[in-house]
Amino acid sequence: MDAEAHIAQVQARGYTIVENAIKPDLVDALNEALARIERERDVRPAGNDFEGRHTVRIYNLLAFGAPFDRVPVHPAVLPIVEGVLDAGCLISSLSSIAIDPGEVAQPIHADDQVIPLDKPHRPLVCNSMWALTDFTEPNGATRLVPGSHLKANPEYGGAYDTIPAEMAKGSVLIWDGALWHGGGANRTDRRRMGVAMNYCAGFIRQQENQQLGLDPAQVRGFSPRLQELIGYGVYRGLIGHIDKQSPQQRLTGRGSFRSIWDR
Incomplete structure (x- = not known):
């Protein structure tokens, strides 16, 4: 299935699955890096109903360097996200979600329901879950309500008919x-491991503050597209500029930017 077909599925039913999108070497590298960070930082469950009492989450993964810098720009995923949002999209957050044995189902929710706009509306958020283990119904595969992206927000904690992804x-x-x-x-008796690579439209705030969460010296080493995705670009020639320069120009001294008013 090509990117256009996946985009059409997101538009029609609210989601799509890209089978075997990530090569085994990257899956292994991500699993190894996450295990190391969890061990070194002694990461524990947050202990609340939303983040989970038996779920380990690690946030702001780009700050840990490779291999996480390969995730936001992955060619099997980013073109679909750009088709759902637009090419000016931003990284909203990059985190891991490890659901351990004994965890209960998370409350059904929409990722954009804190944004105070009536629904349905054009997509403002486009998120992805990378399967670093098999995702099955018994081990905690994400539960979905197909077509619900065209409805108002769910009642938090309400009971709904869902299907496992x-x-x-x-x-x-x-x-x-x-x-x-x-x-x-x-x-089950085994962990379900995933990476949540989340994006938002370029005109709304990101879930994780990428500019303060990442060392500028580290960002200088990112590819130009990754710099744009974390917020060092300018949306549609206007939103996010600094004295008619892009943040990317200020950071690196390279590149060019033309204001929407100069075009």
């Missing part, structure tokens, strides 16, 4: 942030 290790689930969903319950 089952997919093989290396696959990626992509959804409109208005889609009702939640992490599943893990009734």
Whole structure:
């Protein structure tokens, strides 16, 4: 299935699954890096109903360097996200979600429901879940309500009919942030491991503050497209400029920018 077909699925039912999108070497590198960070930082569950009492989450993953810088610009995922939002999209957050045995289902929610706009509306958020292990119904595969991206927000904690987004290790689930969903319950004896690579439209605030969360010296080493994705670009020639320069120019001394008014 090509990118246009995946985009059409997101528009029609609110989500799509890109099977076997990520090569095994990157999956292994991500798993190894996450295990090391969790061990070195002694990361523990947050202990609340939303983030989970048996779920380990690590936030702001770009700050840890390779291999996480390969995730936001992945060629099997980013073109679909750009088609759902537009090429001016931004990284909203990059985190890991490890659902351990004994975890209960997460409350059904929409990722954009804190944005005070009536629904339905054009996509403002487009998120993805990278399967670093197999995602199955018993081990906590993400629960979805197909077509719900065209409805008002769900009642938080309400009971809804859902389907599991089952997919093989290396696959990626992509959804409109208005889609009702939640992490599943893990009734197995093994961890369900995923990376949440989340994007937003270039005209709204990012979930994680990328400019303060990442050392500018580190950002200088990123590719130009990754610099743009974390917020060092300018949306449609206007939003985010500094004295008619892009933040990217200020950071690196390279590149060019023309204001929307100068075109």
